[in-house]
Amino acid sequence: MFSEHVQSTRAEQKRRTTTSIIEAAARLFQEQGFQGTTVRQIAAESSVSVGAVMAAGDKESLLSMVYDEAIAARVPAPPTARSVTSAVDYLSRYFDPFLELFTENEELARAYFRALTRGRPENAALGELRTVTEHNLTTAMVNTGTPETRARLGAQVMFTSYLGELMLLAAGSTAHQQTAARIRHTAEFVTAHEQ
Numbered sequence: 001m002f003s004e005h006v007q008s009t010r011a012e013q014k015r016r017t018t019t020s021i022i023e024a025a026a027r028l029f030q031e032q033g034f035q036g037t038t039v040r041q042i043a044a045e046s047s048v049s050v051g052a053v054m055a056a057g058d059k060e061s062l063l064s065m066v067y068d069e070a071i072a073a074r075v076p077a078p079p080t081a082r083s084v085t086s087a088v089d090y091l092s093r094y095f096d097p098f099l100e101l102f103t104e105n106e107e108l109a110r111a112y113f114r115a116l117t118r119g120r121p122e123n124a125a126l127g128e129l130r131t132v133t134e135h136n137l138t139t140a141m142v143n144t145g146t147p148e149t150r151a152r153l154g155a156q157v158m159f160t161s162y163l164g165e166l167m168l169l170a171a172g173s174t175a176h177q178q179t180a181a182r183i184r185h186t187a188e189f190v191t192a193h194e195q
Contacts, residue, residue: 034111091187154190
């Protein structure tokens with residue numbers, strides 16, 4: 001019983017420390033950029049040792065955690081049958097909060113995408129985002145009359161298109177408005193094709 005309480009307390013302390021480190025990293029990345037921020041500065045900002053920071057993750061991993069939390073906070077609520085008036089509108093607007101996040105700081109967005117392309121285990125949040133997004137998009141299309149099998153395929157196309165457009169945006173190959181317009185065109189294509 002005592003051992004379980006100690007383990008629970010340690011786990012909670014570790015969670016609080018990790019949260020403090022991620023919050024410090026987020027502040028420093030915003031203020032100084034990814035390249036301008038060091039692990040030592042993150043440690044000082046979060047009042048922990050460099051070893052504690054490295055136990056939470058290297059700088060790239062911390063950036064991934066910062067973005068993963070920001071993305072998770074912006075995932076739109078799943079649609080209800082009454083809330084979806086147009087599948088095209090819902091599908092195209094679903095990604096607006098993410099596009100805004102990635103245009104807030106282009107240098108950090110590029111660093112995040114470099115981290116994603118490395119395919120490290122800590123990038124599992126991308127898979128979770130895909131699952132949630134595809135579920136929400138499928139639900140929206142089903143609620144507007146698309147058969148479920150076709151809606152699932154449409155949701156997969158939308159998510160894949162979004163990732164591609166986001167990478168182009170992060171690379172500076174396109175502007176925010178162009179990205180949003182192309183996502184809307186994909187939504188129009190998917191919903192017209194699905195019907």
